[in-house]
Structures are given as C-alpha cells and as structure tokens.
Amino acid sequence: MIAYVVRRLALSVVVVWGLATVTFFMLHLLVPGDPVRRALGPRASEETISNLRHQLGFDRPVLEQYGSFLGGLLHGDLGTSLSLSAPVSQILGDRILPSALLIAYGLVVAFAIGLPLGILSAIRPNGTADHGVRIGTTFVFGMPVFWLGLILALVFGLKLGWFPVSGYRSGVGGTFKTLTLPALTLGLSLVVIVTRTLRSNLINVLKSEYIEAARSRGLSERRIIGKLAMRNAIMPTFTILGALIGYLIGGTVVIEQVYQIPGAGSLLVRSILQRDFQTVLAVTLISGAAVVTVSFLTDVLQAVLDPRVRLEGKS
Amino acid sequence: MSLLTISGLGVEFGPRAAPLSAVRDVSLTVDPGEVIGLVGESGSGKSLTSRAIMRMVPSPGRISAGEIYFDGRDVMAMSSKELRSFRAHDVGMIFQDPFSSLNPVFKVGAQITETLRANLGLGRAEARSTAIDMLERVGIPRPEQHFSSYPHELSGGMRQRVMIALATASRPRFLLADEPTTALDVTTQKQILTLLATMRRDFDMAMLLVSHDFGVIAQMCDRVAVMYGGQIVESGPVEAIYRTPQHPYTRALLASVPELDAVDQRSRPTPLEGYPPEIGPVRDECVFVERCPSARPDCRSGRMSLEQVGTRHHSACPFEGRPAEGAQSPVAKERVV
Ligand SMILES: Nc1ncnc2c1ncn2[C@@H]1O[C@H](COP(=O)(O)OP(=O)(O)OP(=O)(O)O)[C@@H](O)[C@H]1O
Ligand SMILES: [Mg+2]
Numbered sequence: 001m002i003a004y005v006v007r008r009l010a011l012s013v014v015v016v017w018g019l020a021t022v023t024f025f026m027l028h029l030l031v032p033g034d035p036v037r038r039a040l041g042p043r044a045s046e047e048t049i050s051n052l053r054h055q056l057g058f059d060r061p062v063l064e065q066y067g068s069f070l071g072g073l074l075h076g077d078l079g080t081s082l083s084l085s086a087p088v089s090q091i092l093g094d095r096i097l098p099s100a101l102l103i104a105y106g107l108v109v110a111f112a113i114g115l116p117l118g119i120l121s122a123i124r125p126n127g128t129a130d131h132g133v134r135i136g137t138t139f140v141f142g143m144p145v146f147w148l149g150l151i152l153a154l155v156f157g158l159k160l161g162w163f164p165v166s167g168y169r170s171g172v173g174g175t176f177k178t179l180t181l182p183a184l185t186l187g188l189s190l191v192v193i194v195t196r197t198l199r200s201n202l203i204n205v206l207k208s209e210y211i212e213a214a215r216s217r218g219l220s221e222r223r224i225i226g227k228l229a230m231r232n233a234i235m236p237t238f239t240i241l242g243a244l245i246g247y248l249i250g251g252t253v254v255i256e257q258v259y260q261i262p263g264a265g266s267l268l269v270r271s272i273l274q275r276d277f278q279t280v281l282a283v284t285l286i287s288g289a290a291v292v293t294v295s296f297l298t299d300v301l302q303a304v305l306d307p308r309v310r311l312e313g314k315s
Numbered sequence: 316m317s318l319l320t321i322s323g324l325g326v327e328f329g330p331r332a333a334p335l336s337a338v339r340d341v342s343l344t345v346d347p348g349e350v351i352g353l354v355g356e357s358g359s360g361k362s363l364t365s366r367a368i369m370r371m372v373p374s375p376g377r378i379s380a381g382e383i384y385f386d387g388r389d390v391m392a393m394s395s396k397e398l399r400s401f402r403a404h405d406v407g408m409i410f411q412d413p414f415s416s417l418n419p420v421f422k423v424g425a426q427i428t429e430t431l432r433a434n435l436g437l438g439r440a441e442a443r444s445t446a447i448d449m450l451e452r453v454g455i456p457r458p459e460q461h462f463s464s465y466p467h468e469l470s471g472g473m474r475q476r477v478m479i480a481l482a483t484a485s486r487p488r489f490l491l492a493d494e495p496t497t498a499l500d501v502t503t504q505k506q507i508l509t510l511l512a513t514m515r516r517d518f519d520m521a522m523l524l525v526s527h528d529f530g531v532i533a534q535m536c537d538r539v540a541v542m543y544g545g546q547i548v549e550s551g552p553v554e555a556i557y558r559t560p561q562h563p564y565t566r567a568l569l570a571s572v573p574e575l576d577a578v579d580q581r582s583r584p585t586p587l588e589g590y591p592p593e594i595g596p597v598r599d600e601c602v603f604v605e606r607c608p609s610a611r612p613d614c615r616s617g618r619m620s621l622e623q624v625g626t627r628h629h630s631a632c633p634f635e636g637r638p639a640e641g642a643q644s645p646v647a648k649e650r651v652v
Contacts, residue, residue: 209410210418216369217430217481218403228429231420306420307465 019288035275039082079278099263109187114194122202137192149185149258166260201233242298319345324381352532355542403434407482411494413474417466424462449480472503544602551628561630
C-alpha cells in the first residue's frame with residue numbers, strides 16, 4: 001500500500017511539472033501580444049517598455065526564463081502579476097476559496113440529486129422512472145452551462161427573489177446565499193453523469209451472483225441495494241468524477257462569469273485578456289495540481305473501499 | 316409427510332404468446348433429512364429447477380406452471396415478505412462458484428454477521444461470536460483471524476466453506492447445493508462433500524444436490540432424478556438407478572462417467588453423441604428421441620410421461636429398460652465382464 005502511494009505521488013509530481021512546462025512554452029512562444037506593452041498602456045514610450053522588460057527579465061533567452069520560473073516554483077514563488085502589480089500567490093489566495101467552495105458545493109448538489117435518481121433508474125431498468133430520469137437529466141445536460149445559469153438566475157433570482165444573482169460574500173450565510181445558484185448550475189450539469197454511471201454500475205452489480213446469494217438468504221431489497229450493492233457500485237462513480245474534475249474547473253470559469261463571482265476562473269479570463277502570463281501560468285498550475293491531487297485521492301479512496309485494488313498495488 | 320413437494324413445474328423464457336420452455340412438468344418430493352441428487356448434462360434445467368424452489372428463477376425467465384409446497388406451505392402463493400422469511404429461515408442455497416457468490420468488498424465476517432443480524436435479530440457482539448463459531452464449524456482454521464479476511468484472501472475451498480456457513484446460518488431444514496464442488500480441485504471437492512454430509516447430519520437438513528457428476532451423486536444421495544432437455548426422464552433410489560438404469564439417457568450418462576470405469580482400464584467412457592436440445596416450444600414427442608440409440612417411430616408421437624418401474628423408481632421411456640426385451644445396459648454389461 002505504501003509503495004503504491006509513493007509511486008502515485010511521484011507520478012503526480014511529474015504530471016504537474018509537465019503541465020508547467022507545456023503551459024510556459026505555449027504562453028511564451030505561441031500566444032500573440034506583448035504583456036509589458038499591455039500592462040503599461042498604449043501611451044508608454046519605447047524606452048519605458050524596454051526598461052520594464054529588462055527589469056522583469058523578459059529580454060533573456062526563453063530557456064533562461066524557464067529556468068528561473070522553475071526555480072521560483074520550487075520555492076513556492078509564483079511570480080508577480082503584471083496587470084495587478086502584486087504577488088500572484090497573494091492574488092490567487094483570495095480567489096481560490098470561492099472557486100473551491102463552488103466546486104465542492106456543486107459536487108454535493110450533483111450527488112444529492114444524482115445518487116437517488118441513479119438508484120431509482122437501476123431498480124427497474126427501462127421502466128417509467130428510468131425513462132423519466134433519462135429524459136430529464138439528458139435535457140438538463142444538453143443545455144450549455146451559461147444558459148442553465150441564466151435560467152436559474154432568472155427564475156430563482158429575479159422572479160422568485162430567493163437568491164442574489166451576482167456577487168460573492170464570505171461566511172457561511174453569505175456563501176449559502178451567493179453560491180447556491182452557481183452550485184446548482186454546476187451540479188445540475190453533472191447530475192446526468194452521476195446518474196448514468198451509478199445506474200449502469202448498479203445494474204451490473206445487481207445481476208451478480210453475490211447479490212443473488214444475498215437474496216437467497218432473505219435479505220431485504222432495501223438492505224441489498226442500499227448497503228451491499230451501493231458499496232460495489234459507488235466507487236466507479238467517484239472515479240469518474242475524479243476524472244471529471246478538469247471539466248468542473250472549466251465549468252467554474254463560465255459560471256463565475258455568469259454570476260460575477262471573484263474566483264480563480266474569472267481571474268483566469270481576466271488575466272488572459274490582459275496577457276498577464278504569470279497569473280495565467282499560476283492559475284493553470286493550481287488547477288492542474290488540483291486535478292492531479294483529486295485523481296490521486298480517488299485512487300487512494302478506491303484502494304480503501306475495494307480490498308482487491310490494495311492487493312494489486314502490493315504486487 | 317414430505318418436506319418439499321414440487322408438481323408439474325414449468326419454467327419459460329421468451330414471449331408469453333410463443334414461450335420457450337426450459338423446464339417442463341417436473342415433479343419431485345423430498346422427505347425431511349433426505350438427500351436428492353439432480354443430475355444431467357449442461358443446459359438440462361437443473362439450476363432453473365433448484366432456483367424455482369426459492370422462486371429465484373433469473374428474469375426474464377418465469378415459473379409458468381406447477382405447484383411448490385414446503386412443509387405444507389404454498390410457496391407460489393407467498394407474499395414477498397413471506398418469501399423473504401422463507402428464504403431467511405427455511406432454505407439455504409450454495410452456489411457453484413464460491414468466488415463470485417461472496418461479495419468482494421466485504422469481509423467474510425461482516426457478510427455472516429449481516430445475515431445473522433438481519434435474519435435472527437442478533438446483536439453486534441452476539442452475531443460476531445456466532446459467526447466465529449460457524450466459521451469454526453465449517454472447518455476454517457483460526458476463525459477469529461479469518462473473520463476479518465476478505466474473500467479474495469481465501470482459497471476456493473475456504474470460500475466455499477464460508478458459503479456453506481452463510482447458507483446454513485439460520486439452520487434451514489433444506490439446503491440447495493447447485494454444483495457446490497464443480498469449481499474446486501479433486502482433493503478440495505472431497506473435503507467439501509464430507510463437510511456437507513456432516514452439516515446435513517448435524518443439522519438434520521434435507522438437501523438437493525445438483526451435479527453432472529454421477530460419482531458425486533452416488534456418494535452423497537439417497538435418491539436421484541435424471542434431467543434431460545428440461546424434463547426428468549428417470550428418478551429413483553441411487554442404488555436402483557446405478558444398477559438397473561431404465562431410461563436410455565440414464566444409461567448413456569452412466570456409460571460416459573469415467574469414475575465408474577476406473578477399475579477396469581480397458582473400458583473407456585463412451586460419450587453420448589450429438590448435442591442436448593435447445594430450449595424451444597413444447598413438442599409432443601420424447602425429448603431424447605434425436606439422440607436415443609434405440610429410438611423407434613412410436614417415440615415421436617405423444618408426450619412422454621414418467622411411469623413407475625420399481626419401488627419409488629420411475630422412468631419416462633415405455634420401451635426400453637425391460638431386461639427381458641431391451642438391450643443390456645452398459646453398466647450391467649461391465650459388471651458381467
Ligand atoms: N437467462 C436465460 N435466458 C435464456 N435461456 C436461459 C437463461 N437461463 C437459462 N436458460 C436456458 O435454460 C436451460 C436450462 O438452464 P440451467 O441453467 O437450468 O441448466 P443446468 O442444467 O443448470 O446447466 P449447467 O450444468 O450448465 O449449469 C438452458 O438451455 C439455458 O440455455
Ligand atoms: Mg447449472
């Protein structure tokens with residue numbers, strides 16, 4: 001088990017390093033537009049521009065810049081934001097919490113709605129409930145996220161007035177008020193994935209001989225589905241969501257725009273428009289690290305829940 | 316009075332308008348404490364018959380005809396609640412593959428205590444000590460330690476022992492064992508059969524043992540029913556079936572069993588030619604006619620029915636097996652040599 005964890009950790013580090021490298025070179029070699037010119041505005045003189053460029057080290061060869069970027073990373077230094085004139089880590093620090101809360105809240109919504117629907121569909125495959133759930137969830141899934149967000153804002157924000165339609169406030173009450181609609185948007189777009197994955201896994205598990213054996217011992221369907229089969233079927237659902245964390249992060253970018261939430265997603269959009277490479281790099285790296293960490297955690301969770309995985313890791 | 320009475324059991328697949336019959340007109344009685352064997356080729360309907368007793372025919376299959384009485388109670392008429400209690404207390408079932416019949420993500424002990432707590436209402440500690448006693452009873456070494464093992468940490472034989480402990484957890488009066496040793500090697504097979512015999516005696520259980528191995532049946536059973544194409548073609552005391560088989564299929568089956576010839580190196584098992592019938596519409600002819608070495612025109616007219624040919628001995632072939640006129644059975648021949 002320990003060897004397994006260490007191997008997975010080493011792999012994670014390599015993946016994050018690869019991501020940093022690819023993003024760095026893409027930004028420096030492929031993206032048009034001069035960040036320094038952008039930051040100083042159209043009326044800055046050529047001299048000011050080349051001075052600042054020199055000061056920031058942007059006139060050095062790309063490989064050298066890459067070297068100092070990696071060096072900074074190792075010390076936890078993400079550089080300085082050009083457009084906001086502040087350390088990137090400090091800017092990000094304020095922005096990550098709303099995004100992380102949005103994702104976590106969205107996942108809770110997705111599971112709270114998706115698990116019961118998945119079970120309902122699996123109890124009678126191709127029954128009325130199954131078809132109803134399939135049509136409903138596919139319909140919601142078919143809507144673009146920004147569209148779904150706008151509809152929810154319109155109905156629950158403007159028409160019913162239950163929640164504010166934009167902005168973010170911290171604290172438990174503030175988070176609940178301002179993040180419920182965004183989280184609902186994110187969660188609803190994921191429900192179909194939770195439901196379909198759980199449904200197909202549960203159907204397979206319910207056909208298996210150990211479930212038949214449990215039935216032959218007279219255990220109730222409630223116990224069989226709720227306790228025994230769910231334990232077998234839920235793991236692949238977690239794993240899928242682990243793989244989808246990238247999609248989730250992408251979703252927050254759109255949703256934060258729709259609801260005007262000052263999170264990492266809206267920071268990313270802003271920084272790209274400003275050619276603020278340091279900040280873009282930092283946000284990309286942090287999301288990449290989040291993806292890697294989550295997939296690492298789901299793997300470990302899987303090993304905890306399914307003893308056979310542990311065995312594979314050992315050998 | 317018999318413990319279990321099945322009469323006219325039918326199991327079907329396919330559309331109701333044009334059903335495909337997998338089990339037809341099966342009748343069987345089991346007395347308390349008696350061991351009945353169910354033998355026949357693959358696909359002959361043994362598993363479906365044994366599952367029907369617990370009303371566990373896998374969908375889309377369905378019980379289409381027949382009556383099942385257990386201890387005077389009408390199993391077919393049971394509500395789902397009564398059925399659950401019937402499965403929980405009166406019958407136990409062991410499956411062929413002891414790996415796929417144990418849940419891989421729960422510890423062995425947890426699976427037993429779950430059953431004990433749900434069915435017998437035991438408390439946590441009581442369930443635990445009972446489970447450990449049961450593991451010990453079925454011959455699991457170091458039961459306290461193996462209580463916390465996962466199924467994949469046990470050998471096939473040990474897993475089947477756990478299955479036996481599970482199936483007998485509430486001391487049922489009837490045990491269904493569907494090829495309990497087919498997935499095991501020969502040595503383990505013997506141990507498991509011995510364990511089953513011991514458990515049967517200690518708990519005074521009746522047992523339905525499904526197997527396609529006549530050797531196993533001969534060793535374990537009081538009576539045996541031979542199935543072919545979804546029907547019972549011959550049934551009777553093991554001794555009678557073994558020494559004086561009446562139906563051509565039974566004889567062919569006995570002749571194809573290597574164990575029975577083992578003493579005589581010269582006689583090779585002669586496998587039956589052709590393939591068993593697929594499930595299909597019911598036809599008014601003998602099920603075995605296509606492969607029967609002594610089929611005659613009469614065999615194609617009229618559905619077959621079991622007729623008494625001896626004490627508790629029935630055969631569905633009206634022509635064969637009368638020692639005076641029919642050909643001698645392969646087994647009988649061998650004994651002459
Ligand atoms: N789910 C199903 N759908 C269609 N036909 C089925 C199904 N299950 C069983 N059958 C058919 O019913 C017949 C009897 O099956 P059954 O499992 O009872 O055979 P068996 O005697 O137990 O064979 P084996 O020795 O292989 O276990 C077979 O011909 C099989 O093809
Ligand atoms: Mg079978």
